[in-house]
Amino acid sequence: MMFLLVPLLLCAFPPSAAEGRLRQFYIMKQRSNNTSAAQSLCRVNYTDLVTIYDQQDNIKLQQLLNSSSFQQGWIGAYRGNYSLKWSNGDDVTYSRYSPSYSDQTRCAALNANGDWESILCNETKHFMCYEQDGDGGTTYNYLLIPQNKNWSDAQLYCRENHTDLVSIRNEEENTLVKNNGTQSNTAFWIGLLNDNVNWRDGGPSAYRNWFQEFEQSRPNAFMRLTDGRWTRADINNNYPLCYKSFIHVSPAEMSWEDAMNYCSSQFSGALCLESENDQTETQRELNRNNISAPVWVGLRQSRLFGFWMWINGLQVRNWTNWKGGKAPEAALSQHCAAMEKVNGRYTLTDKDCRSTFRVVCEKN
Template sequence: MLLVELGLVPTQVHNGDGEHNYKIILQNKNWIEAQKNCRENHTDLVTIRNEFENQLVHNAGKESNTPFWIGLRYNKSTQLSWFDGGQSNYTNFTTTTIRKDTMFTYLNDDGSWIQSNTPENASALCYESFIHVSKHKMSWEDALNYCNESGLLRIESDEDQIETERELQRQKISGPVWIGLRQSRLFGFWIWVNGLNMGNWSNWKGGRQPEHQKSQYCGAMEKVNDKFKWSDKDCNTTFRVLCERR
């Protein structure tokens, strides 16, 4: 297969919380080169938020016979940080002491993490986000056409919200950005662009959806008091757009 010849082996892991799409890069690169490769060809070096994801990453990296890079790096100003903007307090280092002179992190063949103070060459694990962010601003109607068959982004669970926030933080976007929500002007209920009702899960600013007749009809997401929340906006206003990536 051409992918194998290029040193790129795709791994998709499906589970009850959604889809994790990882790409193992078998070419030996230092951490900086690995991150650049991931950002240019995929989304970023992988982020790990919990034990479940650590096991998924461990399984996805079994094509590599050596430890491989993940997206955790020590930064003297922010200390330990995931460079895609993901937030997590979970760690799985081989020792309980985190050395502040070690900059880069590998995942070992047993799933544990190893610190390294030199950007040596190794394989890397990238991930693909299910979210595409437009480069340009546009109205909600233009956003609908821009996303085309893949559709404007639907956010229907805590897991969807976490992944959306991760991508916005990675791209340093605080919003507003268009999402796939729109209100019926006649009946006042909010629906997703595929025609489905919102369901039981929502994330409105202030904890409740905008009142009918007072609403601005189109749904966006923006940072409010340091948290990403849904809000109603004038449909003709131009924002960047979140699409489902296919």
């Protein structure tokens, strides 16, 4: 297995406040000469070796490295089997991809026939981004970008200016993407990546930041202090770069009311989504733990007034990803909310409060 070394970005033991409320980065001040030992230290003290999900994570880690006395450290990437991955973390439930080389890193481009071509990711092409409706619904707007970029640069452009490179979950979406890309004279990038990089904690990250001059078949890698690029090297004696998740999913199922009591007695309370970052981090945590069944969260509807409210008093914001695109109305609602996976993406949905599911709690 190939593990990545990242220049140690955390000075001393304090966490970085930049990662978000539900995930923080830490550095262990104890060297490990292999990734198994590094992972053991992270799991004993925090959650796991860090997974890098996007450019923002990479920049934060590089900034933390610059402020520390350490030069590099282990992160949780390793070389495993080749597999298909969507840029936004969606499950690959539909595919028209026939890789020409199953043992090479390739990316998918959609052609005029709606088929997906297997192409080296460093080639430059037009690309398709998507945006989610502002009401948090399940309708997506597709945008063909008539600029020539390699796959990684196209991914970065879509994430900075829209939501991400487009993912396709069924034949209907494939047709919509094809029809929205008719202005491109050649096949254009979609968000599908085929490579052999996986993450030790099971995180579904398709973000890559390799320094191209280095051979990717080498067993281990580290992030360079100078530019944050990842390069590969032999095993070294380095510090583990860890993260801590402040999300807990109960092992047992229970009613919504019992779930709220469980979280408040054992942890700081049931999960409340205070921002889009909270929503993203929760989806990542559920994804990496392969949880697709409904899980309770701290959201309930007022039976008297009909509005939905988080148990910490916060209102439900317009970015909240409801199943069907909007919050259920009072007369038709079942009054308690859970998150569940629908077509590969997590959404909020109303459930009978007496139903029994696992619950997502916030840890101190």
